[in-house]
Amino acid sequence: MSEAMISVEGLGKRYLLHRHRAHDRLLSASMIRMASRAIRPKADPDADAEIHWALKDVSFEVNQGEAMGIIGRNGAGKSTLLKIISRLTRPTEGRVITRGRIGSMLEVGVGFNPELTGRENVMLSGVILGIQRSEIRKKFDDIVEFSGIRPFIDVPVKRYSSGMRIRLAFAVMVMLEPEILLIDEVLSVGDAEFKRRSSDRMQELIRSGRTVLFVSHSRQTVEQLCDRAMELDRGHLVRIGATSRVVDHYAAMSLDPNAQHNAYAAFEPETDKPMSIREVAVLTSSGNCSGEIEMADPLRVRIGYDINEDIENVHVFCRLETAEGVTVLASGDADYDPANLGLRRRGSYNAEFQIEGGLLEAGSYRLSLSLGVPYESTIDRRPGVVQFSIVDRSSRRSAWYPQTRPGLIGREYPWIYEGKSPFA
Amino acid sequence: MTTVDTNQAQDEAAPTSTSDGAAEGVPVIGLDRRFERVIEQSNDSIPARLREAVVWRDLLLMLVQRDIKVRYRQTMFGIVWAILVPLMSLGVYWVVFERLLHRAGSGGLPYPLFLFPAMIIWNYYSSSVGRAANALKHDAPILSKVYFPRLLLPISNITSPLVDFAFGLGILVIILALYQYAPSVNVLLLPACLILAIVAAAGMGFGLSVLNAHYRDVHHFLPVLLQLWFFCSPILYSTTDLVPERFRLLYAVNPMVTVCEGARSCLLGTEIQITLGMGLVSCASAVTMFIVGLVTFMKLEQTVTDVI
Numbered sequence: 001m002s003e004a005m006i007s008v009e010g011l012g013k014r015y016l017l018h019r020h021r022a023h024d025r026l027l028s029a030s031m032i033r034m035a036s037r038a039i040r041p042k043a044d045p046d047a048d049a050e051i052h053w054a055l056k057d058v059s060f061e062v063n064q065g066e067a068m069g070i071i072g073r074n075g076a077g078k079s080t081l082l083k084i085i086s087r088l089t090r091p092t093e094g095r096v097i098t099r100g101r102i103g104s105m106l107e108v109g110v111g112f113n114p115e116l117t118g119r120e121n122v123m124l125s126g127v128i129l130g131i132q133r134s135e136i137r138k139k140f141d142d143i144v145e146f147s148g149i150r151p152f153i154d155v156p157v158k159r160y161s162s163g164m165r166i167r168l169a170f171a172v173m174v175m176l177e178p179e180i181l182l183i184d185e186v187l188s189v190g191d192a193e194f195k196r197r198s199s200d201r202m203q204e205l206i207r208s209g210r211t212v213l214f215v216s217h218s219r220q221t222v223e224q225l226c227d228r229a230m231e232l233d234r235g236h237l238v239r240i241g242a243t244s245r246v247v248d249h250y251a252a253m254s255l256d257p258n259a260q261h262n263a264y265a266a267f268e269p270e271t272d273k274p275m276s277i278r279e280v281a282v283l284t285s286s287g288n289c290s291g292e293i294e295m296a297d298p299l300r301v302r303i304g305y306d307i308n309e310d311i312e313n314v315h316v317f318c319r320l321e322t323a324e325g326v327t328v329l330a331s332g333d334a335d336y337d338p339a340n341l342g343l344r345r346r347g348s349y350n351a352e353f354q355i356e357g358g359l360l361e362a363g364s365y366r367l368s369l370s371l372g373v374p375y376e377s378t379i380d381r382r383p384g385v386v387q388f389s390i391v392d393r394s395s396r397r398s399a400w401y402p403q404t405r406p407g408l409i410g411r412e413y414p415w416i417y418e419g420k421s422p423f424a
Numbered sequence: 425m426t427t428v429d430t431n432q433a434q435d436e437a438a439p440t441s442t443s444d445g446a447a448e449g450v451p452v453i454g455l456d457r458r459f460e461r462v463i464e465q466s467n468d469s470i471p472a473r474l475r476e477a478v479v480w481r482d483l484l485l486m487l488v489q490r491d492i493k494v495r496y497r498q499t500m501f502g503i504v505w506a507i508l509v510p511l512m513s514l515g516v517y518w519v520v521f522e523r524l525l526h527r528a529g530s531g532g533l534p535y536p537l538f539l540f541p542a543m544i545i546w547n548y549y550s551s552s553v554g555r556a557a558n559a560l561k562h563d564a565p566i567l568s569k570v571y572f573p574r575l576l577l578p579i580s581n582i583t584s585p586l587v588d589f590a591f592g593l594g595i596l597v598i599i600l601a602l603y604q605y606a607p608s609v610n611v612l613l614l615p616a617c618l619i620l621a622i623v624a625a626a627g628m629g630f631g632l633s634v635l636n637a638h639y640r641d642v643h644h645f646l647p648v649l650l651q652l653w654f655f656c657s658p659i660l661y662s663t664t665d666l667v668p669e670r671f672r673l674l675y676a677v678n679p680m681v682t683v684c685e686g687a688r689s690c691l692l693g694t695e696i697q698i699t700l701g702m703g704l705v706s707c708a709s710a711v712t713m714f715i716v717g718l719v720t721f722m723k724l725e726q727t728v729t730d731v732i
Contacts, residue, residue, distance in 0.1 A: 085463065088568060090464075093465065095462055095464040098463070115497050116497075127482050133482050
């Protein structure tokens with residue numbers, strides 16, 4: 001028998017989506033259904049229901065001390081999975097075996113009552129989360145300290161700002177110290193300072209040998225906190241393994257579910273517009289358009305556009321974004337040479353710029369393009385049309401550090417020791 | 425679940441170092457067979473879930489505290505309402521029945537004295553059932569986010585109205601003093617009546633709370649049910665005054681018949697208006713309600729988060 005802390009075996013959860021939802025919850029409607037079932041026993045009892053599998057055939061194991069990230073689009077079944085493991089809902093098929101006390105952090109502020117004071121809510125919410133009263137009393141000062149709202153602890157929570165409420169709720173929640181921790185995207189609360197402290201505390205919890213299942217949309221958080229990750233898609237487990245591998249793949253997929261990489265895009269000519277984008281490509285220095293670019297190599301962005309009538313004071317503008325939507329770089333064809341804002345003649349043109357090798361960190365990126373008058377109007381726009389990855393197979397550190405680094409800039413800097421060096 | 429197991433760790437194996445660790449709040453990390461749990465479609469057994477509810481008694485206490493605090497906080501008179509409300513409704517009945525309709529209580533008792541004992545225990549019953557019926561719906565946001573034995577929610581709702589009942593008893597003492605009426609030793613039987621009321625309220629509360637989560641009909645039909653029930657119980661009248669003898673056993677199927685008559689007789693020391701047979705019928709009926717309610721709750725509870 002397996003000794004995993006969490007074993008999930010062939011798990012499935014089915015929901016019936018009734019077409020006549022409003023009536024369905026009425027007793028009378030249920031009785032009519034039951035009666036009709038009795039009269040025509042062969043009729044499909046759920047004939048008027050659409051079946052939806054929120055989870056299907058999901059199997060995996062999480063070992064002791066392991067932090068497992070769960071990623072996937074909305075409706076992929078991530079929350080359903082956590083709900084089943086935390087016993088909020090029953091699976092339709094399969095089973096889960098857990099071997100430890102479970103603490104769920106599915107929402108900040110569970111059980112908070114606005115009429116009660118901060119102090120009373122700490123007790124109530126803590127007990128609801130499954131902490132003993134005696135233990136909460138012992139940790140009470142720590143909780144208040146962590147939340148940073150000591151002067152207001154005896155004020156009813158309804159007088160709190162939403163930030164204060166969340167801080168207090170979070171402070172209670174992170175005092176939970178079970179062997180198995182289920183977390184659903186609760187890290188990003190409060191101001192920057194509190195975020196840092198809560199994320200530190202989370203890491204501390206995770207690193208202290210606890211077994212963690214962690215649902216998140218944020219690739220960075222998953223990469224930071226999890227050893228392994230899995231991707232769910234429409235209820236199925238599509239990928240499981242080392243975090244960086246799963247996360248990279250997900251980031252690339254999440255741009256366009258039907259395409260892996262799409263380093264080239266072409267568009268129908270739009271002659272009703274004064275100018276329009278015709279094609280975009282991301283190329284390696286040798287002109288290869290596979291969508292995978294070696295980190296050390298330069299990256300060429302090639303844009304083809306048509307001018308349908310003479311026009312002036314416009315520019316071609318390109319934004320480079322990470323898969324999460326953070327803009328890394330924005331560049332227009334008149335940035336470097338303002339003369340380019342002058343008159344442009346009718347015709348088809350190709351322009352290109354090059355980003356030097358070694359600058360961008362490995363990861364998934366996309367390009368957005370626009371044509372227009374700077375600060376005034378947009379004539380044509382193609383957001384996120386091209387996706388590509390920068391991969392690191394040649395940097396010095398890749399020789400000994402096989403994982404992806406966080407960050408946007410991937411340049412390697414030499415470190416200089418002044419005077420004595422620790423290396424023999 | 426965490427509390428469950430921490431509790432077990434503390435209760436069952438106190439001398440070992442493991443449980444010392446747990447008691448000190450130091451997380452005990454590692455594989456522990458005690459905490460192994462299989463989650464499947466089939467339900468855990470009812471006794472297992474009842475045991476679990478017992479282990480979570482900390483939460484029951486907190487829920488009851490919350491109920492009471494929240495109810496009276498932010499009102500101008502606060503807890504005084506617990507005294508004011510029964511007094512005011514007693515006043516209404518007194519005006520209508522004694523002043524306007526010139527009715528006296530059975531056996532020549534002043535009407536307020538006759539009415540009040542049955543009224544406070546009925547009030548306990550109806551507010552318990554009413555609150556418990558809404559318990560799961562009311563706390564749906566908690567139910568969908570964290571696991572604990574759901575049974576604690578209706579239980580807390582049939583526990584907290586006991587506070588109002590205690591206040592009612594206090595008022596009764598004052599009324600007795602005003603009418604210079606001394607209770608007899610029968611008063612020692614009052615807990616038996618109260619327990620019967622609690623058992624019946626629990627049965628109704630369990631059943632209705634989980635039905636209410638699944639079917640919104642309950643919400644509409646409950647006030648009517650309780651009103652009808654009020655008139656079918658000997659509160660405004662006494663059993664012997666109104667109910668023909670041959671129907672009395674059937675009448676006693678309503679456990680509140682024995683509860684109300686019993687409370688009146690206990691608190692006022694008057695002769696009991698029901699027979700032993702009726703009392704037994706009421707008890708059997710209350711126990712049946714309890715079992716049916718509990719089983720209904722246990723059966724439907726596990727799908728509550730899917731529909732609520």
